Each structure stands twice: as structure tokens, then as C-alpha cells.
Amino acid sequence: xxxxxxxxxxxxxxRRDILRQVHQVNSGHPGGSLGCTxxxxxxxxxxxxxxxxxxxxxxxxxxxxxxxxxxxxVWYSVLARSGYFPVEELATFRKLNSRLQGHPAxxxxxxxxxxxxxxxxxxxxxxxxxxxxxxxxxxxQLIYCLTGDGELQEGQIWEAVMFGAHHKVDNIIVTxxxxxxxxxGPTKEVMDLGxxxxxxxxxxxxxxxxxxxxxxxxxQTITKAKAKTGQGVPIVIIMxxxxxxxVDYMMGTHAWHGKAPNDELLEKGLxxxxxxxxxxxxx
Numbered sequence: 001x002x003x004x005x006x007x008x009x010x011x012x013x014x015r016r017d018i019l020r021q022v023h024q025v026n027s028g029h030p031g032g033s034l035g036c037t038x039x040x041x042x043x044x045x046x047x048x049x050x051x052x053x054x055x056x057x058x059x060x061x062x063x064x065x066x067x068x069x070x071x072x073x074v075w076y077s078v079l080a081r082s083g084y085f086p087v088e089e090l091a092t093f094r095k096l097n098s099r100l101q102g103h104p105a106x107x108x109x110x111x112x113x114x115x116x117x118x119x120x121x122x123x124x125x126x127x128x129x130x131x132x133x134x135x136x137x138x139x140x141q142l143i144y145c146l147t148g149d150g151e152l153q154e155g156q157i158w159e160a161v162m163f164g165a166h167h168k169v170d171n172i173i174v175t176x177x178x179x180x181x182x183x184x185g186p187t188k189e190v191m192d193l194g195x196x197x198x199x200x201x202x203x204x205x206x207x208x209x210x211x212x213x214x215x216x217x218x219x220q221t222i223t224k225a226k227a228k229t230g231q232g233v234p235i236v237i238i239m240x241x242x243x244x245x246x247v248d249y250m251m252g253t254h255a256w257h258g259k260a261p262n263d264e265l266l267e268k269g270l271x272x273x274x275x276x277x278x279x280x281x282x283x
Contacts, residue, residue, distance in 0.1 A: 002046040009276040017077035021093040022260040031256040033074035035241040040078040042218040052083035054111035067123020068148035069103040084111040121154030131172040150182030164234040165204030179243040181254040212239035
């Protein structure tokens with residue numbers, strides 16, 4: 001088992017990175033990024049078999065696909081902090097000619113990014129294709145995909161879910177960030193998702209659940225999910241998170257889905273998050 005205390009320190013620094021990235025350009029999506037920080041830290045620092053010496057094919061490695069690409073700040077921070085590119089590059093987030101676009105892109109060759117994302121609804125389809133590719137190559141490593149709960153309002157999601165069950169794609173673990181918020185308000189008010197567990201089960205998937213803001217629970221649950229792969233059924237984890245987790249004024253509201261803090265609120269947020277690994281310099 002990983003050193004949970006050290007993973008929590010990494011998560012705190014990642015949350016600082018998120019706030020600073022979106023503040024420096026007054027643009028970006030801090031709410032969902034903060035909510036998914038513990039998941040990303042657990043994934044990249046404990047769960048994934050991956051190599052920062054990046055190759056697009058990733059043979060012999062687990063592959064991760066981010067469907068809700070707007071939460072790029074957390075992914076960029078974790079990629080940098082785990083060695084894919086210099087931490088100092090986080091200072092270029094959303095700037096002209098940066099490799100760190102607002103939504104992850106591939107044309108600048110940023111290590112760790114295998115597909116452009118941000119057009120919601122597409123990630124599970126891509127991940128299923130990658131999973132089938134692993135099978136064709138005789139590669140027994142796994143595919144991971146993260147999707148948002150509001151994103152499940154997209155019809156392509158359910159086409160992909162049907163496809164995965166029909167073709168018995170059993171080397172994939174999809175996680176749904178179930179924070180109950182989207183850009184226009186609570187999901188229950190925008191378009192109620194209903195009983196997600198029952199829906200996924202009805203589509204033929206193995207369904208699990210976890211607390212996405214508890215690093216230990218994330219590691220334990222995904223470890224259990226890995227043990228269920230290879231049995232002819234795709235796996236989904238419904239992950240409960242708190243949007244804006246770690247910054248009190250951002251928590252539990254959709255208001256910070258896509259809004260950056262001003263100078264005063266940045267300092268208020270950073271005061272709640274201890275600098276543990278060192279802040280990157282702002283250019």
C-alpha cells in the first residue's frame with residue numbers, strides 16, 4: 001500500500017497548482033479539477049503502470065483517457081509532478097503557443113496526452129477502441145477513462161456503453177465523477193441522471209462505487225476493480241466527489257465550474273492549502 005500521508009501532500013500541492021494555473025490567466029475550470037485531485041494523485045502515483053518517457057502507443061502500459069477534458073488543470077499538474085514534463089511549464093497554462101491548452105490537445109505533442117478531449121461525450125468511445133487495440137496486440141494492461149456526470153447527458157455515452165457490454169470489453173475501468181454539478185447548475189435541475197447504478201447495470205456493466213475524495217478508498221476500490229477485469233464484463237465506478245474540494249468557498253456549488261478566482265480569493269484559497277512540493281514560478 002502506498003504512503004497515504006505522502007499522497008495527501010502531493011494532492012495538496014496539486015490543488016495549489018490548479019488555483020494558480022487558472023488565476024494566472026483568469027480562465028479555466030477549477031471546481032471539477034479540485035474535486036478529482038485525489039483520484040488523479042492515486043491513479044498516477046500508485047495505480048497506473050505507466051512511463052513518463054512517453055510513447056503514443058504505450059505498449060505494456062496502462063492508458064488513461066480524460067473525457068471531461070475541461071478539468072485539464074488537475075491532469076497537467078499530476079503529469080508534471082509525476083515527471084512527464086517540467087513543473088515550470090505549468091506557468092504557460094492557456095497561454096498563446098502553450099502545449100497546455102485549456103482542453104488537452106495532441107498537436108503540440110504534450111507528453112501524457114493521447115487524444116484531444118473536451119468535446120463532451122467522446123472519451124468512453126475512444127477508451128473502448130484503445131481497449132480493443134490492447135486485446136489485438138496481446139497486451140494485458142488496462143485502459144482507464146474518467147467522465148463527468150453531466151457528460152452522461154450526451155447520447156454518445158450510452159452508445160459506447162452498449163458497445164462495451166456487447167463486445168465484452170473487459171480490460172477497461174471507467175470512472176464517473178459524480179459531483180452533482182455542471183456548468184449551468186445541479187445536474188438534478190439541468191437534466192436529472194436518475195439511478196446511475198441501475199442504468200449501468202441494465203446496460204450490462206459491473207458497477208462499483210467509491211469516495212473520490214478519500215485517496216485510500218480510491219486505491220482500494222480500483223484495486224478491487226482490477227481484480228474483476230478479464231471476466232467478460234466492462235467495469236464502471238461511480239465516484240462521489242465534492243466540486244471545489246479543499247477550497248471552502250468553491251465547495252458544493254456549480255459557481256466555480258468554469259471561473260477563476262481573483263487575487264483576494266486566490267490568496268484565501270492558497271491559505272487553506274499548505275505548499276508541500278514547492279510552487280512553480282510564475283513568468
